[in-house]
Amino acid sequence: MIPCPISDSLSPFDCLPAANGAVIDGLDYFIVENTRSARRFLAKCHISRKIDDLEFVELNEHTVAGAAVEAMIRPLLAGRSAGVISEAGVPGVADPGALVVEVCHRHGIKVVPLVGPSSILLAMMASGLNGQSFAFNGYLPIKPAERAKALKTLERRAKVEHQSQLFIEAPYRNVKLAEQILEVCAADTRLVIACDITSPEEYISMKSVAEWRRVSLPDIAKRPTIFIIG
Amino acid sequence: MIPCPISDSLSPFDCLPAANGAVIDGLDYFIVENTRSARRFLAKCHISRKIDDLEFVELNEHTVAGAAVEAMIRPLLAGRSAGVISEAGVPGVADPGALVVEVCHRHGIKVVPLVGPSSILLAMMASGLNGQSFAFNGYLPIKPAERAKALKTLERRAKVEHQSQLFIEAPYRNVKLAEQILEVCAADTRLVIACDITSPEEYISMKSVAEWRRVSLPDIAKRPTIFIIG
Numbered sequence: 001m002i003p004c005p006i007s008d009s010l011s012p013f014d015c016l017p018a019a020n021g022a023v024i025d026g027l028d029y030f031i032v033e034n035t036r037s038a039r040r041f042l043a044k045c046h047i048s049r050k051i052d053d054l055e056f057v058e059l060n061e062h063t064v065a066g067a068a069v070e071a072m073i074r075p076l077l078a079g080r081s082a083g084v085i086s087e088a089g090v091p092g093v094a095d096p097g098a099l100v101v102e103v104c105h106r107h108g109i110k111v112v113p114l115v116g117p118s119s120i121l122l123a124m125m126a127s128g129l130n131g132q133s134f135a136f137n138g139y140l141p142i143k144p145a146e147r148a149k150a151l152k153t154l155e156r157r158a159k160v161e162h163q164s165q166l167f168i169e170a171p172y173r174n175v176k177l178a179e180q181i182l183e184v185c186a187a188d189t190r191l192v193i194a195c196d197i198t199s200p201e202e203y204i205s206m207k208s209v210a211e212w213r214r215v216s217l218p219d220i221a222k223r224p225t226i227f228i229i230g
Numbered sequence: 231m232i233p234c235p236i237s238d239s240l241s242p243f244d245c246l247p248a249a250n251g252a253v254i255d256g257l258d259y260f261i262v263e264n265t266r267s268a269r270r271f272l273a274k275c276h277i278s279r280k281i282d283d284l285e286f287v288e289l290n291e292h293t294v295a296g297a298a299v300e301a302m303i304r305p306l307l308a309g310r311s312a313g314v315i316s317e318a319g320v321p322g323v324a325d326p327g328a329l330v331v332e333v334c335h336r337h338g339i340k341v342v343p344l345v346g347p348s349s350i351l352l353a354m355m356a357s358g359l360n361g362q363s364f365a366f367n368g369y370l371p372i373k374p375a376e377r378a379k380a381l382k383t384l385e386r387r388a389k390v391e392h393q394s395q396l397f398i399e400a401p402y403r404n405v406k407l408a409e410q411i412l413e414v415c416a417a418d419t420r421l422v423i424a425c426d427i428t429s430p431e432e433y434i435s436m437k438s439v440a441e442w443r444r445v446s447l448p449d450i451a452k453r454p455t456i457f458i459i460g
Contacts, residue, residue: 001355001356013247013248013249014247014249015247015249015345016247016345017243017244017245017246017247017248018243018247018248019243019244019245090351090355091355092354092355092356092357092358092361093351093354093355093361093364094361094362095361095362097355097361098357098358098359098360098361098362101355101356101357101358101436102358102359102436103358104358105358105435105436105437111356111358111434112356112432112434113351113352113353113355113356113427113434115245115246115345115346115347115352115428116345117345118348118351120351121320121323121343121348121350121351122343122345123343124322124323125231125320125321125322125323125327125331125343126231126322126331126341126342126343127322127328127331128322128328128331128332128333128334128335128341129328129332130328131322131323131324131325131327131328132324132325132328132368133365133366133367133368134323134365134366135363135364135365135366135393136363136364136365137363137393138362138363163365163367197343198345202342204340204341204342204343205335206331206332206335207335
C-alpha cells in the first residue's frame with residue numbers, strides 16, 4: 001500500500017519517508033486508481049526501472065468486486081509483489097483500494113501499509129476536536145433535504161458520543177455544504193474547515209458555528225477540503 | 231504537530247519524511263506527552279541544537295483543560311513556535327494533544343500537521359474493510375458485560391451503516407478482548423487484527439469470526455494491536 005502526495009506542489013519525498021522509495025523500486029507491477037497519475041508519481045520518485053517497463057492495472061470506482069479483482073492478484077499468487085497506488089494520498093482509505101486488499105487477505109497474501117499523507121488523518125491531528133473517538137463518513141447525500149438530515153444525525157452523534165465527525169464533498173460543492181452546515185447546525189457546534197492540506201495554501205481553522213456565522217467563510221471553492229464537526 | 235515512530239525498531243526517518251527534520255530543527259520549545267521519550271526521539275533525529283537547551287512541557291492524560299494548557303501556549307502568543315510530540319505516532323489522535331490544539335485555534339495560532347505513522351490509519355489501509363466510512367472508538371469498557379454490549383453496538387453499526395469500527399485495548403488485555411469478540415460477534419462479521427505495525431514483527435490479518443474460531447489466534451499478548459470489525 002503505497003501512499004503518494006496529496007498536493008501537486010510537493011515532491012514525493014517532501015511528504016513520504018525515503019524508505020518508501022526502496023520499496024517502490026523493487027516493484028514492477030502496480031494496481032492503481034489512475035494509471036496516468038501513478039506513472040507521473042513514479043517518474044517523480046526517480047525509480048531505477050523505466051516507467052514503460054512497468055505493468056499497470058486500474059482499480060477505480062468502476063471496478064466491480066469479483067472476477068476482475070481476483071485477476072489482478074493472480075500474479076501475486078505466483079509470488080510476484082504489487083504496489084497499490086491511489087490517485088492521491090494513502091490507498092485503501094476513501095478510495096476503492098480496499099477491494100484488492102480484501103482479496104489478498106482471503107488468499108493469505110501479505111499486505112504492508114507504508115507511511116504517507118492522509119488528509120483525513122492530518123485534518124484530525126490539527127483539528128483540536130476529540131481525537132480519541134472520530135469517524136470518517138465520506139460524502140453526505142447531495143439533495144439538500146437529505147443532507148440536512150445527515151448533518152443533524154452527525155451533529156447528534158458528535159454531541160452524544162463525543163465522536164468527531166469528518167466528511168468531504170466534491171470540491172465545487174464545498175461552499176454550498178459549508179453554508180448549509182452554518183444554517184442547520186447549532187450555534188455551539190464546533191466546525192473545522194481543513195483545506196489544501198500539505199500545500200503552501202494549507203488552511204485549517206476551528207470555530208463554533210456561531211463564530212463562523214460572524215466571519216466570512218474562507219475561500220474553499222474547488223479546493224480539496226475536509227469538514228469536521230464536534 | 232510532529233509525529234514520531236510507533237515502533238522502537240525504526241530510526242525516525244525510516245518512517246518520517248526527511249522534511250520533518252528541518253521543521254524539528256527550527257524549534258526549541260516542545261509540548262510533549264512524555265519528556266523522556268520526546269528527548270530520546272529528538273536525539274535520534276540528530277537535531278543541531280543540544281537537547282539540554284530545549285524546553286519541554288508535559289501534556290498528558292493528567293492534564294486538565296484550562297489554565298495549565300493556556301500557560302503552555304503563552305510563549306506562542308509572543309511569537310515563538312512549539313512542536314507537539316506524542317509518546318508514539320501522530321499527536322492529536324488517540325492521545326491528549328487535542329487539548330493544546332483547541333486552545334491554539336481559539337487564539338488564532340496556526341497549527342501545522344506533519345506526515346507520520348498512525349497505527350489507526352495504517353491498520354485501516356491494510357484492512358481490506360470499508361475505507362470509505364470508518365470510526366475509531368478508542369478503548370471499550372473494561373467490564374466484560376459492558377464490553378460485550380459495546381461490541382454488539384459496534385457490530386450493528388458496522389453492518390447497518392457499513393462503517394468499519396476500530397478500537398484498541400491495553401496490550402496486556404488484548405487476548406481477553408480477542409476471545410470475547412469471537413464469543414460475542416456473529417460468524418460472518420469480519421475481524422481484522424493488526425499488530426506491531428511498522429515493526430519487523432508486523433502482523434495484519436482479516437478473517438471472518440467463523441474463520442478466526444477455526445484457527446488459533448496469533449500471539450497478541452502485550453503487543454500493540456488495532457482491532458477492526460466490519
